[in-house]
Amino acid sequence: MNTETGVGSYTSEVTELVARLRQGDVRALARAVSLVEDDAASAWQILSCCFSYTGSAMRVGITGSPGAGKSTLVDALARRYRAQQATVGVVAVDPTSPYTGGAILGDRIRMREHEADPGFYLRSMATRGSLGGLARASADVAVVIEASGKERLLIETVGVGQDEIDIVRLADVTVVVLVPGMGDDVQSLKAGIMEIADIFVVNKSDRDGADHVEKEVRAMQSLAAEHGSWIPPVIRTIATTGDGIEELERAVDQFWSWLAQEGRLIARRETHWRARLIDMVRHELLRELRGRGLSDQALANISHQVAAGQQNPYQLVPQLLEPLIRR
Numbered sequence: 486m487n488t489e490t491g492v493g494s495y496t497s498e499v500t501e502l503v504a505r506l507r508q509g510d511v512r513a514l515a516r517a518v519s520l521v522e523d524d525a526a527s528a529w530q531i532l533s534c535c536f537s538y539t540g541s542a543m544r545v546g547i548t549g550s551p552g553a554g555k556s557t558l559v560d561a562l563a564r565r566y567r568a569q570q571a572t573v574g575v576v577a578v579d580p581t582s583p584y585t586g587g588a589i590l591g592d593r594i595r596m597r598e599h600e601a602d603p604g605f606y607l608r609s610m611a612t613r614g615s616l617g618g619l620a621r622a623s624a625d626v627a628v629v630i631e632a633s634g635k636e637r638l639l640i641e642t643v644g645v646g647q648d649e650i651d652i653v654r655l656a657d658v659t660v661v662v663l664v665p666g667m668g669d670d671v672q673s674l675k676a677g678i679m680e681i682a683d684i685f686v687v688n689k690s691d692r693d694g695a696d697h698v699e700k701e702v703r704a705m706q707s708l709a710a711e712h713g714s715w716i717p718p719v720i721r722t723i724a725t726t727g728d729g730i731e732e733l734e735r736a737v738d739q740f741w742s743w744l745a746q747e748g749r750l751i752a753r754r755e756t757h758w759r760a761r762l763i764d765m766v767r768h769e770l771l772r773e774l775r776g777r778g779l780s781d782q783a784l785a786n787i788s789h790q791v792a793a794g795q796q797n798p799y800q801l802v803p804q805l806l807e808p809l810i811r812r
């Protein structure tokens with residue numbers, strides 16, 4: 486937290502950078518996203534400044550097993566939105582591949598195709614060793630991209646672990662992508678993934694077994710709890726040909742309209758923010774402590790001393806926090 490400039494006032498660099506990205510300057514947007522992703526010193530100010538321009542975009546999360554066709558679906562959806570003049574931002578989070586991995590490379594190629602289109606922006610992200618992790622970084626990157634005026638945010642992530650489920654919680658609408666065959670038994674899917682689905686997609690419906698997957702999902706729909714009057718539909722698609730994309734788009738719109746009623750959207754975002762706020766506090770406290778010398782090495786030394794019984798953690802932690810809470 487930058488206390489020098491105080492809450493609500495920004496350095497001229499930050500004001501200028503955000504003004505430029507708001508005007509559609511793609512380089513400024515890319516720079517701001519990088520600063521935020523790297524958790525640079527100016528990140529907090531950039532985010533604070535950008536936040537006032539967020540809240541109205543529709544955030545659609547697309548998750549599913551590796552290779553299920555998420556990117557192809559995201560691309561197809563993005564094209565439909567662009568054809569309707571809606572601006573689109575994509576955050577593609579790939580925790581499994583190294584930074585130079587195939588998926589990211591593929592995403593770069595996708596981006597190049599859209600390069601001439603100022604109404605489209607894609608950012609690929611992979612795991613960084615940084616504090617706070619990928620869920621925080623992707624949430625922050627989404628804020629910056631939305632502030633650049635994108636009306637639809639598509640968030641792609643491999644649905645395998647808790648991290649990815651946290652990322653999906655960023656979304657207002659969650660699409661879970663399943664595929665026939667490949668031993669991809671719906672029963673073996675984590676219940677967590679089933680529960681977060683607002684819409685199921687059976688992609689690669691050109692393959693044998695689409696019926697079977699659809700039947701299994703319908704049989705397990707009781708797991709898709711807490712949806713009240715919304716029954717998650719099952720949409721069949723062939724992302725590579727565009728078959729079913731229109732139906733998917735319609736289902737997303739229908740869910741969005743359903744969310745808009747009876748305060749559901751606010752309730753959903755509130756759940757997201759409850760987790761995020763705690764995460765932000767933890768992140769900032771750790772950052773402050775690191776700024777005061779709590780390096781990885783120092784942490785290792787302290788841990789060693791505590792393990793060896795030479796330090797009392799219940800005394801140590803209040804001591805560490807003391808300078809931060811002193812008025």
Ligand SMILES: Nc1nc2c(ncn2[C@@H]2O[C@H](COP(=O)(O)OP(=O)(O)OP(=O)(O)O)[C@@H](O)[C@H]2O)c(=O)[nH]1
Nearest residue numbers: 551552553554555556557588688689690723724725
């Ligand atoms: N036959 C068929 N192939 C598809 C379909 N959709 C996608 N594919 C192919 O499946 C492969 C993986 O597609 P991607 O869109 O990269 O899948 P992904 O889920 O984004 O993959 P990761 O991000 O690596 O997890 C590509 O070769 C696609 O062309 C489909 O509906 N039918």
Ligand SMILES: [Mg+2]
Nearest residue numbers: 555556588641
């Ligand atoms: Mg992908």
